[in-house]
Amino acid sequence: MTITSLSRRLEKVEAKRPPGVSFFLIWGRTLEEAEGEIALRERAGTLRKGSDAVALVWPDPEPMPASRSIRFGLGFGQEPKISDRELALLGAAFRAEAIARERAAAVEAGEDVSALDDTDFHIRSIRRESNDLERDLRFFCREENPEPEIHRPTGNGHGPMKHCVCPSCQSGDTAPRTGFERHAARQSAWLARYLPGEGLFV
Known part of the structure; x- marks a missing residue:
């Protein structure tokens, strides 16, 4: 087959x-x-x-x-x-x-x-x-738009916390707040392109 x-x-x-x-x-x-x-x-x-x-x-x-x-x-x-x-x-x-x-x-x-x-x-x-169309569309959207890896500030609990200095955090792609903001913007653009009017994630 x-x-x-x-x-x-x-x-x-x-x-x-x-x-x-x-x-x-x-x-x-x-x-x-x-x-x-x-x-x-x-x-x-x-x-x-x-x-x-x-x-x-x-x-x-x-x-x-x-x-x-x-x-x-x-x-x-x-x-x-x-x-x-x-x-x-x-x-x-x-x-x-x-x-x-x-x-x-x-x-x-x-x-x-x-x-x-x-x-x-x-x-x-x-x-x-x-x-189950809504479930499967939600699953596919998440598969196409995985949540970003969030790097938290580092430290040992004593003294000031140090922010992650990896390249993605320096560019803002994985910083704690901007990472989610960028992901939300990308997902919204994807939904507008491929699934307009579905009402997912509202």
């Missing part, structure tokens, strides 16, 4: 642990290598032809995880052993497929997409797939 057909079965495309999904996950240093392993396993009979299999590229220098069967939705304490990095790469793959699908549908419908970007199409996918 391709990532596209798998993603269509997901309740929420952006979910890190989609419930009730079972597939064979294969990693490769290249997509050709991963897809070749699917064909090899099918010929050897260790993977049934036409089975739900996902081939993904492992981009990190660390050793690749083992190719194996993955099933989500087993319940707490029974989920498969899968690293946060693997989940992140799976989520990115599902999201990319959803964006490509939404873009293709818009083009096929004759829509002018010249002013739209990946975020626009991902939001369309969320609207199409979500069972």
Whole structure:
């Protein structure tokens, strides 16, 4: 099964642990290598032809995880052993497929997409797939606009406190007050661009 057909079965495309999904996950240093392993396993009979299999590229220098069967939705304490990095790469793959699908549908419908970007199409996918739209839009907004790291003044409790002198605090990006102010301004601009009139975070 391709990532596209798998993603269509997901309740929420952006979910890190989609419930009730079972597939064979294969990693490769290249997509050709991963897809070749699917064909090899099918010929050897260790993977049934036409089975739900996902081939993904492992981009990190660390050793690749083992190719194996993955099933989500087993319940707490029974989920498969899968690293946060693997989940992140799976989520990115599902999201990319959803964006490509939404873009293709818009083009096929004759829509002018010249002013739209990946975020626009991902939001369309969320609207199409979500069972709790407000929650999922809030989650996506926070994911796109993470709160800044706030560096507090340093000191040992004796004498005057010294302000952080790291480059980001010197520029004002992570100072205690201006960091939040800059984040609020960026988030407001993002909401005005992508989700005008939704009434989130008011």
